[in-house]
Amino acid sequence: xxxxxxxxxxxxxxxxxxxxxxxxxxxxxxxxxxxxxxxxxxxxxxxxxxxxxxxxxxxxxxxxxxxxxxxxxxxxxxxxxxxxxxxxxxxxxxxxxxxxxxxxxxxxxxxxxxxxxxxxxxxxxxxxxxxxxxxxxxxxxxxxxxxxxxxxxxxxxxxxxxxxxxxxxxxxxxxxxxxxxxxxxxxxxxxxxxxxxxxxxxxxxxxxxxxxxxxxxxxxxxxxxxxxxxxxxxxxxxxxxxxxxxxxxxxxxxxxxxxxxxxxxxxxxxxxxxxxxxxxxxxxxxxxxxxxxxxxxxxxxxxxxxxxxxxxxxxxxxxxxxxxxxxxxxxxxxxxxxxxxxxxxxxxxxxxxxxxxxxxxxxxxxxxxxxxxxxxxxxxxxxxxxxxxxxxxxxxxxxxxxxxxxxxxxxxxxxxxxxxxxxxxxxxxxxxxxxxxxxxxxxxxxxxxxxxxxxxxxxxxxxxxxxxxxxxxxxxxxxxxxxxxxxxxxxxxxxxxxxxxxxxxxxxxxxxxxxxxxxxxxxxxxxxxxxxxxxxxxxxxxxxxx
Numbered sequence: 001x002x003x004x005x006x007x008x009x010x011x012x013x014x015x016x017x018x019x020x021x022x023x024x025x026x027x028x029x030x031x032x033x034x035x036x037x038x039x040x041x042x043x044x045x046x047x048x049x050x051x052x053x054x055x056x057x058x059x060x061x062x063x064x065x066x067x068x069x070x071x072x073x074x075x076x077x078x079x080x081x082x083x084x085x086x087x088x089x090x091x092x093x094x095x096x097x098x099x100x101x102x103x104x105x106x107x108x109x110x111x112x113x114x115x116x117x118x119x120x121x122x123x124x125x126x127x128x129x130x131x132x133x134x135x136x137x138x139x140x141x142x143x144x145x146x147x148x149x150x151x152x153x154x155x156x157x158x159x160x161x162x163x164x165x166x167x168x169x170x171x172x173x174x175x176x177x178x179x180x181x182x183x184x185x186x187x188x189x190x191x192x193x194x195x196x197x198x199x200x201x202x203x204x205x206x207x208x209x210x211x212x213x214x215x216x217x218x219x220x221x222x223x224x225x226x227x228x229x230x231x232x233x234x235x236x237x238x239x240x241x242x243x244x245x246x247x248x249x250x251x252x253x254x255x256x257x258x259x260x261x262x263x264x265x266x267x268x269x270x271x272x273x274x275x276x277x278x279x280x281x282x283x284x285x286x287x288x289x290x291x292x293x294x295x296x297x298x299x300x301x302x303x304x305x306x307x308x309x310x311x312x313x314x315x316x317x318x319x320x321x322x323x324x325x326x327x328x329x330x331x332x333x334x335x336x337x338x339x340x341x342x343x344x345x346x347x348x349x350x351x352x353x354x355x356x357x358x359x360x361x362x363x364x365x366x367x368x369x370x371x372x373x374x375x376x377x378x379x380x381x382x383x384x385x386x387x388x389x390x391x392x393x394x395x396x397x398x399x400x401x402x403x404x405x406x407x408x409x410x411x412x413x414x415x416x417x418x419x420x421x422x423x424x425x426x427x428x429x430x431x432x433x434x435x436x437x438x439x440x441x442x443x444x445x446x447x448x449x450x451x452x453x454x455x456x457x458x459x460x461x462x463x464x465x466x467x468x469x470x471x472x473x474x475x476x477x478x479x480x481x482x483x484x485x486x487x488x489x490x491x492x493x494x495x496x497x498x499x500x501x502x503x504x505x506x507x508x509x510x511x512x513x514x515x516x517x518x519x520x521x522x523x524x525x526x527x528x529x530x531x532x533x534x535x536x537x538x539x540x541x542x543x544x545x546x
Contacts, residue, residue, distance in 0.1 A: 126146050
């Protein structure tokens with residue numbers, strides 16, 4: 001049996017593939033649908049220039065053709081060492097349209113960390129902003145799989161002949177180069193690396209369906225439906241919260257104002273909120289602190305409908321200060337993690353006063369339980385691990401079948417967050433099972449920092465805990481046992497070593513050099529509760545690093 005459509009005969013197999021593609025909720029397809037509904041509306045604003053959805057759609061098609069001509073095909077991993085810009089947005093959607101897999105990399109990573117992600121993902125192509133070209137050069141020097149490097153902003157003269165200019169690659173895309181591929185819901189859209197709890201980062205594979213269903217859940221929870229919405233994209237696009245944050249607003253035909261990355265300036269941010277008549281914005285704790293302490297922040301004429309606290313546990317007094325500064329905006333607390341695409345829980349504005357300190361209840365597409373080690377539900381008020389299932393749960397960890405199996409033990413995704421739930425279903429985060437320190441919105445896993453410090457020749461043993469910090473919320477503190485007690489490492493030694501081995505934001509802000517051994521239990525595991533009790537407060541006399 002054969003079907004005729006548009007004068008062209010299609011086989012049954014081709015018809016089935018085409019029909020499946022027409023039903024898909026892919027990121028590239030969602031952009032096309034929005035551009036069809038709102039072609040002349042501003043979809044994005046960057047550096048005060050507006051881009052209509054029709055312009056973005058055409059540009060994404062051209063970028064996809066250019067990347068396709070350069071050899072990027074469906075299923076290939078394409079690493080991105082890029083900041084916040086329209087080019088980064090175009091690259092994300094062009095890769096999605098080709099069925100390629102974006103691999104965003106944190107711009108604060110040092111070359112060795114970048115190299116690990118390139119090698120682990122098997123990325124053949126790296127897209128990099130010119131400002132990070134030297135870091136990229138050091139990284140790819142040891143990675144054989146990454147053979148194509150495309151630089152946004154022009155290739156520096158001192159780099160090799162295999163490097164390509166972004167605009168030249170885009171311009172080389174011809175009509176003969178396909179700008180679309182047959183992409184299904186279950187195809188990976190990105191591999192987002194999370195800091196490793198065992199010293200090795202893990203790549204969470206997020207599908208088009210994962211990201212779309214998470215976005216739809218956020219739309220419903222935030223009651224987004226109007227195309228007059230304006231989102232302030234302040235979070236980095238290389239973070240899941242940055243990229244995923246624009247999707248709900250894209251879907252409804254709203255506008256995303258892209259803030260360039262760099263040192264955060266509260267006055268600039270507040271000026272942007274007023275000038276662009278932003279209706280929704282999300283900042284991390286230290287940024288909110290800077291905003292609410294501006295003397296005239298409350299005097300602006302804002303269009304804010306909702307302000308969102310994200311990426312770290314909420315500090316109640318600071319949230320109350322945010323509410324005083326923006327009294328006409330509803331306050332939302334958003335909670336989640338990379339593997340969940342990312343939002344899992346939200347505390348709505350109307351529930352804020354009655355449940356201060358809560359992260360809210362699970363969003364519409366997420367089913368959650370709080371369980372013990374045997375996956376049995378704990379009683380209300382008792383502490384257990386929160387586990388999830390639903391359409392936004394990642395597909396797997398890239399090339400880590402054992403870690404994937406462990407994460408999905410019992411058919412639920414194990415978050416590693418220790419929580420309790422009140423009788424009304426509101427969830428409170430108590431601790432983090434995996435010892436992650438959240439500093440200024442960045443996740444820092446203790447085991448990763450410990451692994452770096454253990455490579456110092458003067459360090460025999462080490463444990464890292466989080467301590468409160470007036471600006472960053474919390475920062476890592478390293479409890480160190482010297483290899484030779486008579487010749488312990490200095491704070492400068494350890495800071496220099498960390499600076500060479502990992503991103504600056506991961507470095508401990510303070511150190512404690514023990515005269516004896518770390519406390520351990522009968523199984524030989526370090527008893528971190530004891531360390532937190534002894535050294536977990538800023539007033540315990542530990543030296544503080546700059």
